[in-house]
Amino acid sequence: MKAFTQLFTRLDESNRTNDKVAAMRGYFAEAEPRSAAWALWFLMGNKLRAPVKTKMLREWASQLSEFPLWMVEECYSHVGDLAETLALILPVGKGGGEELPLWQLVEERVMALADWDGPLQFPLVRAAWSTLSSSERFVYNKLITGGFRVGVSRTLVTRALAEHAGIERAVMEHRLMGAWRPSAEAFERLLSEEDDGEASAAQPYPFFLAYPLEGAPADLGEPADWRAEWKWDGIRAQLIKRQGQVMLWSRGEEMIAERFPEVTTLAARLPEGTVLDGELMAWRDGRPLSFAVLQTRIGRTKLTPKVLKEAPAAFLAYDCLEFNGRDQRETPLRVRSALLHKAVAPLCSEHAESSILLADGVAFQNWEDLTKLREKSRERGVEGLMLKRWESPYRVGRVKGDWWKWKVDPYSVDAVLVAAQSGHGRRSGLFTDYTFALWKDTELVSFAKAYSGLTDAEIARVDRWVRQHTVSKHGPVRVVEPELVFELHFEGIAESSRHKSGLAVRFPRIARWREDKPAAEADSIGTVRALLRTSD
């Protein structure tokens, strides 16, 4: 625990990539495998399900610190992180507790909490709080609130572990794909020098990600060198058929096979040793349904016949990473497309409404044609185009040059800032989470929340403004005078009965601060409704 806390502190403190890698390498070299497995699991961004209710934690902290509950809340709203707030407000720990290895703390002291009813957890949590040092207590709180996130990228963790093990980064990346249970064996397997053929039957390949195209497509050279595809707004996924089993992984590396039975059932008929890259879509009559429909397939714990009927899904395959059990990532896209066709075409032809489809290429002679086609993206329910070089291999991660995403311009409206809330993490204590409204007759109606898009300097100015123009406070939310106007961008619009405005938008973010515009000149709900109609 001490070693892991030190690692966390070093990672948290440093802004330098090399320092972070060095800290992780040092830790992996020293830690016992069972603890290192857990550390790695957390570093990769995995979270434990919170065994303790945060409401309970606040009450216990209030009781032990002898501060009223409202004061605990007040501190939380200032700090923006419950685990940290509790670590700071509790009486100083006695320290000197027995030194537990990380694995034991996690498995026996944290996960075990889930076996007890709320009030019975109190003595266990209290004992931990009183013996841990303040920085250890913070890490412990992070563990029991399930919100543990270390500020280090997956790429960096992979690099550190690969360097520690003396293994190629791409190999380590592959080994780290998919879900795994932290154990000494799992950790040692990651470090082993041998080829891990069959152990990895379930593992997806690292996804190749595209950069946004910034310049004109003409800069890419000959149109004939490029394949164009529609850019689908679904869930990026890999469909795997190996050893008679079907696996479906999302880009977030979640196993989502059981969410899409119609896809996996059909996938059982793919040739043995096939891995496809593609997009999961809600799909009906040869057309995509909105992302909101697709979400009904993921959000629920149980798939009901009703959901299956209302949100039919399909997997649009656009690349073939493994064929006949052989890794095809080094072969050019031109060849992989042919393999993809071989693998998928037989399934498509049998069913009129197949749930596994070939994502067609977009035919074009020159860049002007393609530019015109791209303008029709919204009508087709796609986000724009993907451009992929015919000769490109399937690379690992986000790499510039061979794959580009060429999205349509986002929707844009000018909205009025009506409320603000303080942010979390590095934005704690600053008002950075904003609610925006649009006009409906003479009234402003809340329309979207947005968090990103302003520079630090602008955030500081808005923060100051919010403090000086607060009309009322509702818990952590400050209602402000409706004065500031911001241009918001977003990707999609859908009807919504859950939103006050009757509309839900996708990926709202701040494009710029319209300091030139008074609130009266902001857009209306009607403007957005009109956009919704043109996109239908």
Added chain:
Amino acid sequence: MPRPPLIHATPHGLYCEAGGFYIDPWRPVDRAVITHAHSDHARSGSRAYLCSRSGEGVLRHRIGSASPIESLPFGEQTTMNGVTVSLHPAGHILGSAQVRVEHQGEVWVVSGDYKTAPDAAAENYEPVRCNHFITECTFGLPIYRWPDQADVFAELNQWWRANQELGRTSIVLAYSLGKAQRVLAGVDASIGPIAVHGAVAPFMPLYRREGIELPEVETLTKDNAQDYRGKGLVVAPGSVQGTTWLKKIAPNSLAFASGWMAVRGARRRLSLDRGFVLSDHVDWPGLIDAVKATGAETIGATHGHTAPFIRYAREVMGLNAYNVPTHFVGERIDREEPEEPQTELPLG
């Protein structure tokens, strides 16, 4: 009829009507009593100033050497319009004072900025008994509990040594007046050479004149930067962050010494390599102890987290507490101390 309050908030700042003077006015007035020389408390342009004897040097530096300043040793009384005024150490920076005002048997104390923790570069805070205490509240939340400064300086020394091993210059961002001198007085000067930014340098002789022991330091310039690169410690105001000034002494490790560093989000937001929790303001336990030590039954709270403190003082401590408005926004990192006057960067 109840008497009007002895001191009340006005658009010019805290005003004692009976005595005819303001405390830390933010606009020019006839008579100003100044708690300390930070620029959000000491503004130029008033017709007469009163400050502590040991604070006179830094105040003159801040508001102009020709300003009409009178000074008073700590604890000594003077009379203004029949109102008794005395100054008492606030422990915030050199010469910082609490203002005690007595009139018709009633005693008020205005704390100014203060801290109860020790500081080798400032007088020790002294509690003053009163009926009515107006206290600052910058860190008025229980999450703010300062670590022992000996531990903080041990960490700072260790960080400096570790940087030397990596060939990095150690840069501590600290307010030019007060925090910078506290850091200089607290570090282990035997570790390596120490330099200061041009904004810090003018205060050094003013501190030494008052008997504060500080290590020998040079002002960092283009010509001597080589002597500090990779091994030295440089104390500079926060305003240098993000400027090319820092690049001239690259590679470096950047730390900030401030009470705000107690919260992780604040540390991360500033993109620092290290944050040292070292504040010249009172922390929560200090605030509660200070309030109790005055014996005051009425507490005015100003600057920072006044609302939770007031509620706590009323509901838990059973005191009569209220908010004293300021025209500063409060609650913000860059409001812990005034912005530094921009001095020409010597490395150009």
